[in-house]
Amino acid sequence: MVxxxxxxNTIWYKNAKGDGRIQSDNLKTKIAIPVPKGGSGEGAEPQQLLISSAVACFTMTxxxxxxxxxxxxxxxxMDTEGTVSQGGHPAIAHHPHVVLTSDATKEDVAMVEELIVQADKDCHIGQLLKKAGVPVDTQGKVxxxxGEDVTSNYIEEHGLDW
Known part of the structure:
Protein backbone atom coordinates (compact mmCIF):
# COMPACT_ATOMS: atom_id res chain seq x y z
CA MET A 1 0.00 0.00 0.00
CA VAL A 2 1.32 3.43 -0.93
CA ASN A 9 4.25 24.92 0.87
CA THR A 10 6.79 27.17 2.56
CA ILE A 11 7.65 30.81 2.07
CA TRP A 12 10.33 32.88 3.86
CA TYR A 13 10.39 36.65 4.05
CA LYS A 14 13.60 38.67 4.26
CA ASN A 15 16.71 37.51 6.11
CA ALA A 16 17.28 35.61 9.39
CA LYS A 17 15.31 38.29 11.26
CA GLY A 18 12.35 37.69 8.95
CA ASP A 19 9.77 34.98 9.25
CA GLY A 20 8.10 32.33 7.18
CA ARG A 21 4.90 30.44 6.67
CA ILE A 22 4.17 26.75 6.28
CA GLN A 23 0.86 25.68 4.80
CA SER A 24 -0.69 22.33 4.02
CA ASP A 25 -4.25 21.03 3.65
CA ASN A 26 -5.08 21.32 7.37
CA LEU A 27 -2.12 23.26 8.71
CA LYS A 28 -1.13 26.88 8.50
CA THR A 29 1.53 28.30 10.78
CA LYS A 30 4.09 31.03 11.04
CA ILE A 31 7.74 30.07 11.61
CA ALA A 32 10.76 32.10 12.71
CA ILE A 33 14.29 31.75 13.93
CA PRO A 34 14.41 32.20 17.74
CA VAL A 35 15.71 35.55 19.08
CA PRO A 36 18.72 33.95 20.87
CA LYS A 37 19.86 32.66 17.46
CA GLY A 38 19.53 36.06 15.78
CA GLY A 39 15.98 35.72 14.48
CA SER A 40 12.79 37.66 15.03
CA GLY A 41 11.19 35.01 17.24
CA GLU A 42 7.83 35.88 15.68
CA GLY A 43 6.75 32.37 14.80
CA ALA A 44 7.10 28.75 15.83
CA GLU A 45 10.65 27.50 16.09
CA PRO A 46 11.76 23.98 15.10
CA GLN A 47 11.66 22.55 18.64
CA GLN A 48 8.09 23.80 19.10
CA LEU A 49 7.06 22.18 15.84
CA LEU A 50 8.74 18.92 16.81
CA ILE A 51 7.08 18.87 20.23
CA SER A 52 3.70 19.86 18.75
CA SER A 53 3.96 16.84 16.42
CA ALA A 54 4.44 14.59 19.45
CA VAL A 55 1.52 16.30 21.22
CA ALA A 56 -0.82 15.94 18.23
CA CYS A 57 0.12 12.29 17.70
CA PHE A 58 -0.37 11.32 21.34
CA THR A 59 -3.65 13.27 21.59
CA MET A 60 -5.16 11.73 18.47
CA THR A 61 -3.93 8.24 19.37
CA MET A 78 -2.99 17.87 28.43
CA ASP A 79 0.04 19.83 29.47
CA THR A 80 3.26 18.96 27.70
CA GLU A 81 6.65 20.21 28.72
CA GLY A 82 9.49 20.18 26.27
CA THR A 83 13.02 20.95 27.28
CA VAL A 84 16.13 21.34 25.18
CA SER A 85 19.50 20.76 26.84
CA GLN A 86 22.62 22.85 26.22
CA GLY A 87 23.62 20.37 23.53
CA GLY A 88 20.30 20.84 21.77
CA HIS A 89 18.83 17.49 22.86
CA PRO A 90 15.08 17.65 23.49
CA ALA A 91 13.02 15.82 26.12
CA ILE A 92 9.24 15.68 26.23
CA ALA A 93 6.84 15.05 29.13
CA HIS A 94 3.09 14.67 28.51
CA HIS A 95 0.58 15.08 31.36
CA PRO A 96 -2.85 14.11 30.00
CA HIS A 97 -5.96 14.44 32.18
CA VAL A 98 -8.99 12.45 31.03
CA VAL A 99 -12.37 13.35 32.51
CA LEU A 100 -15.04 10.64 32.61
CA THR A 101 -18.79 11.04 33.05
CA SER A 102 -20.22 10.87 36.57
CA ASP A 103 -21.51 7.33 35.98
CA ALA A 104 -18.05 5.94 35.13
CA THR A 105 -16.98 2.85 37.04
CA LYS A 106 -13.68 1.92 38.70
CA GLU A 107 -13.17 -0.44 35.77
CA ASP A 108 -13.59 2.49 33.36
CA VAL A 109 -10.95 4.46 35.26
CA ALA A 110 -8.55 1.49 35.20
CA MET A 111 -9.14 0.99 31.47
CA VAL A 112 -8.45 4.66 30.70
CA GLU A 113 -5.25 4.51 32.76
CA GLU A 114 -4.17 1.53 30.63
CA LEU A 115 -5.12 3.36 27.43
CA ILE A 116 -2.95 6.33 28.39
CA VAL A 117 0.03 3.97 28.70
CA GLN A 118 -0.90 2.23 25.44
CA ALA A 119 -1.31 5.52 23.56
CA ASP A 120 2.25 6.41 24.56
CA LYS A 121 3.43 3.09 23.09
CA ASP A 122 1.32 3.38 19.91
CA CYS A 123 2.00 7.02 18.98
CA HIS A 124 4.18 6.77 15.87
CA ILE A 125 5.83 10.16 16.33
CA GLY A 126 6.63 9.44 19.99
CA GLN A 127 8.12 6.08 19.02
CA LEU A 128 10.19 7.68 16.27
CA LEU A 129 11.50 10.25 18.75
CA LYS A 130 12.31 7.54 21.31
CA LYS A 131 14.25 5.58 18.67
CA ALA A 132 16.22 8.78 18.02
CA GLY A 133 17.10 8.97 21.73
CA VAL A 134 14.59 11.62 22.77
CA PRO A 135 13.07 10.85 26.17
CA VAL A 136 9.26 10.96 25.94
CA ASP A 137 7.54 10.49 29.30
CA THR A 138 3.79 10.27 29.90
CA GLN A 139 2.13 10.59 33.30
CA GLY A 140 -1.63 10.65 33.06
CA LYS A 141 -4.52 11.38 35.36
CA VAL A 142 -8.13 10.20 35.20
CA GLY A 147 -20.52 18.77 38.21
CA GLU A 148 -17.66 21.22 37.76
CA ASP A 149 -16.62 21.94 34.16
CA VAL A 150 -12.92 21.12 34.55
CA THR A 151 -12.22 21.52 30.83
CA SER A 152 -13.55 25.09 30.79
CA ASN A 153 -11.65 25.77 34.01
CA TYR A 154 -8.48 24.49 32.36
CA ILE A 155 -9.00 26.76 29.36
CA GLU A 156 -9.61 29.75 31.61
CA GLU A 157 -6.67 29.00 33.98
CA HIS A 158 -4.27 28.73 31.07
CA GLY A 159 -5.62 31.78 29.23
CA LEU A 160 -6.27 29.72 26.13
CA ASP A 161 -8.06 31.35 23.24
CA TRP A 162 -9.88 28.75 21.16
Missing amino acids: EPKIKM LAYMLDRKKMPVTGFF SIES
Missing part, protein backbone atom coordinates in the same frame (compact mmCIF):
# COMPACT_ATOMS: atom_id res chain seq x y z
CA GLU A 3 1.16 6.01 1.82
CA PRO A 4 -0.53 9.29 0.83
CA LYS A 5 1.86 12.14 0.16
CA ILE A 6 1.90 15.08 2.49
CA LYS A 7 2.43 18.24 0.51
CA MET A 8 3.44 21.48 2.17
CA LEU A 62 -5.51 8.48 22.83
CA ALA A 63 -8.76 9.98 21.48
CA TYR A 64 -9.03 7.15 18.96
CA MET A 65 -8.41 4.48 21.62
CA LEU A 66 -10.90 6.01 24.05
CA ASP A 67 -13.52 6.07 21.29
CA ARG A 68 -12.81 2.48 20.18
CA LYS A 69 -13.21 1.21 23.75
CA LYS A 70 -16.36 3.33 24.14
CA MET A 71 -15.08 4.96 27.30
CA PRO A 72 -17.51 7.45 28.91
CA VAL A 73 -15.27 10.46 28.27
CA THR A 74 -16.48 14.05 28.54
CA GLY A 75 -13.12 15.26 27.23
CA PHE A 76 -9.48 15.54 28.08
CA PHE A 77 -6.73 18.09 28.15
CA SER A 143 -10.96 11.85 37.09
CA ILE A 144 -14.72 11.52 37.20
CA GLU A 145 -16.96 14.48 36.43
CA SER A 146 -18.14 16.17 39.60
